[in-house]
Amino acid sequence: MRRLVVSPAQGPLAGRNRPPGDKSVSQRAAILGGLARGKTVIHGFLDSDDAASTLSAMEQLGARVERGGAGRVDIHGGALQAPASPLDLGNSGTGLRLLAGVLAGHPDLVGQRIELTGDESLSSRPMARIIDPLTLMGARITSRDGRCPLVIEPAPLRGSSHTLKMASAQVKSAILLAGMFAQGSTRVIEPGHSRDHTERMLPRFGVAAQRLPNGAAITGPQSLKGAEISVPGDPSSAAFIMAAAALVAGSSVQLDNVGLNPTRSGFFSLLQAMGARVDIQPDASEGDEPVGAVHVQAAPLRGIEVSQAQVPAAIDEFPLLMALAAVAEGKTVIRGAAELRVKECDRIAVMCAQLARLGVDVQELEDGAIVTGGAVNGGVVESHGDHRIAMSFAVLGLAAEKPIAVENAGWIATSYPGFVDDLRALGADLAWA
Numbered sequence: 075m076r077r078l079v080v081s082p083a084q085g086p087l088a089g090r091n092r093p094p095g096d097k098s099v100s101q102r103a104a105i106l107g108g109l110a111r112g113k114t115v116i117h118g119f120l121d122s123d124d125a126a127s128t129l130s131a132m133e134q135l136g137a138r139v140e141r142g143g144a145g146r147v148d149i150h151g152g153a154l155q156a157p158a159s160p161l162d163l164g165n166s167g168t169g170l171r172l173l174a175g176v177l178a179g180h181p182d183l184v185g186q187r188i189e190l191t192g193d194e195s196l197s198s199r200p201m202a203r204i205i206d207p208l209t210l211m212g213a214r215i216t217s218r219d220g221r222c223p224l225v226i227e228p229a230p231l232r233g234s235s236h237t238l239k240m241a242s243a244q245v246k247s248a249i250l251l252a253g254m255f256a257q258g259s260t261r262v263i264e265p266g267h268s269r270d271h272t273e274r275m276l277p278r279f280g281v282a283a284q285r286l287p288n289g290a291a292i293t294g295p296q297s298l299k300g301a302e303i304s305v306p307g308d309p310s311s312a313a314f315i316m317a318a319a320a321l322v323a324g325s326s327v328q329l330d331n332v333g334l335n336p337t338r339s340g341f342f343s344l345l346q347a348m349g350a351r352v353d354i355q356p357d358a359s360e361g362d363e364p365v366g367a368v369h370v371q372a373a374p375l376r377g378i379e380v381s382q383a384q385v386p387a388a389i390d391e392f393p394l395l396m397a398l399a400a401v402a403e404g405k406t407v408i409r410g411a412a413e414l415r416v417k418e419c420d421r422i423a424v425m426c427a428q429l430a431r432l433g434v435d436v437q438e439l440e441d442g443a444i445v446t447g448g449a450v451n452g453g454v455v456e457s458h459g460d461h462r463i464a465m466s467f468a469v470l471g472l473a474a475e476k477p478i479a480v481e482n483a484g485w486i487a488t489s490y491p492g493f494v495d496d497l498r499a500l501g502a503d504l505a506w507a
């Protein structure tokens with residue numbers, strides 16, 4: 075796949091950026107829209123590989139989808155049918171896990187047999203975390219030793235209570251979506267507060283779901299009605315632009331329509347703690363998801379200590395944080411982040427190995443890493459098929475001594491196909507080779 079070469083910045087980054095639609099919110103809108111009777115209109119739907127595979131899966135399950143321009147997607151849903159072939163969710167853990175929850179007990183599909191598959195990365199990720207709680211509710215799911223492919227035989231479910239070992243919105247959401255079609259009440263308690271997009275969006279489709287301080291609850295069975303959804307800009311994509319602006323001396327960048335959901339905005343505080351100037355202005359209009367403008371100005375960065383409690387709200391930003399730590403003054407210590415090992419790749423091992431290739435002083439911990447900042451050489455790194463690893467090293471390339479080449483960087487299209495163009499528009503020098 076393609077190699078991306080990033081040159082050290084020759085001058086400040088400046089201008090405005092509008093991040094692409096939120097990946098988590100887009101996928102939830104596609105799923106709930108496909109389940110809802112009548113028409114759902116989505117504005118700002120993310121144009122990326124993960125969002126596309128979830129939307130196609132809903133089409134294969136019987137939803138009629140009209141893709142308009144500029145992020146508009148109309149879905150006519152409400153009557154599911156068994157797909158003619160396995161549903162391939164590609165690289166998307168969210169798509170696969172949330173759909174497993176939906177299919178486990180969907181009344182239209184009882185008596186059918188549905189196979190869920192994914193690419194090599196998704197096929198290596200743990201699925202027992204959803205299979206076990208769904209099975210407790212009465213689901214019939216077989217797997218290849220706790221991994222994909224999953225074969226689901228939808229069956230009537232009963233509501234039940236679950237206490238999770240890890241904070242995971244994918245697991246929480248899979249259980250809630252199954253609970254929507256189960257008899258009685260379902261409750262999920264988590265050790266930390268994972269993103270709450272599912273709970274926020276369900277009421278828009280006419281489904282009552284409760285947000286609890288440490289989890290969520292739902293009582294089934296319920297039915298969904300079509301809705302109008304506005305997808306905020308993805309704070310996890312915005313994070314790369316923010317980090318680039320923070321790193322390159324003299325930069326000043328404004329980002330508009332950024333999702334400010336507190337279960338997602340942990341990185342903004344971590345970047346502030348490292349010394350960057352981050353000014354957040356929430357928009358006045360209050361939708362299901364808060365949005366606003368974020369202005370970032372560069373400043374010398376310093377290392378920080380990140381504790382377990384800070385992990386869930388910044389879970390997808392740790393590769394980027396480790397890249398920033400490599401050029402910050404002093405040590406950055408990350409702990410309580412073992413979940414990073416089961417993302418699109420083992421993000422602790424891969425970030426440590428690739429940073430070390432660039433001469434960075436890094437120590438791998440079971441549940442995190444210690445990165446000591448300093449000057450970073452140029453060199454070649456490998457994305458390991460992970461969009462966020464690729465973008466993290468692209469950002470680091472702006473502050474390295476010599477160019478950084480990121481192998482297999484085409485994976486960026488998983489979440490942010492416009493990343494390279496957006497950075498170029500702010501003045502960065504990146505080239506596909």
Ligand code: S3P
Pocket residue numbers: 097098099168241242243244245247268269389390413
């Ligand atoms: C997501 C939840 C998180 C996150 C992923 C998207 C979601 O995963 O890392 O990128 O959309 O629910 P976990 O639930 O496994 O922590």
